[in-house]
Amino acid sequence: MFEASVTNYRLDRSSTSDSDSLILYYSPTRFVKMTQEPQYYRVSRVWFGMSGNLRDPHVPDSPQFHHAIFVQKDGSGSGDVHHAIGDVTNPHGMRYEKKFRDSIFQSSTYHHEQLLGYIKASSYLQLHAVLQSCQTPPRQKAYNATRDATEPFKTANPFTFYTTDELKYFQFPRLRKCKWWVEDQAIPALQASGLLVPQPPAN
Secondary structure, X not given: OOOOEOOOOOOOOOOOOXXXXXXXXXXXXXXXXXXXXXXXXXXXXXXXXOOHHHOOOOOOOOOOEEEEEEEEOOOOOOEEEEEEEOOOXXXXXXXXXXXXXXXHHHOOOEEEEEEEEEEEXXXXXXXXXXXXXXXXXXXXXXXXXXXXXXXXXEEEOOEEEOOHHHHHOOOOOOOOOHHHHHHHHHHHHHHHHOOOEOOOOOO
């Protein structure tokens, strides 16, 4: 195992002249040297920036991010994004999705990440099943005809809504969205699964 400390977020590549090419890929604290078909995948929490039209006026965070779990499967930074997508106005709430992404570190929306650990490639289907079983955010907004706006509701049957001041000062339970799915569902489930290790074992 070869390691070198780094101090900033970037993706570097390195190859040898030998026929058995090796890749250096990014970690928040080190570069890890692996073969092109790694036995371990790197698992992290990632933050993606959001454009103005995607920001939720009922979420107090500034800036706002889209939160996800990323499983890096090769040295180029490609892998699977696991996240909750959709809308909390939907009667069924948000839903889980696994989506392949090319080199997310070079994406214009990628912001930063937090390393969670590594998983054996042979155990990846188990990790997928763990994340797929996590509860997704339920419906939490509905159309308020009185104010002609879609808002968080107090009760669903019948729909009752917060006052203007309660909405203005965020005096209502925090909306459970992609951040909640990552922090309160996915990460605890991964930690409880025992599938992650802090570092791949040395060869």
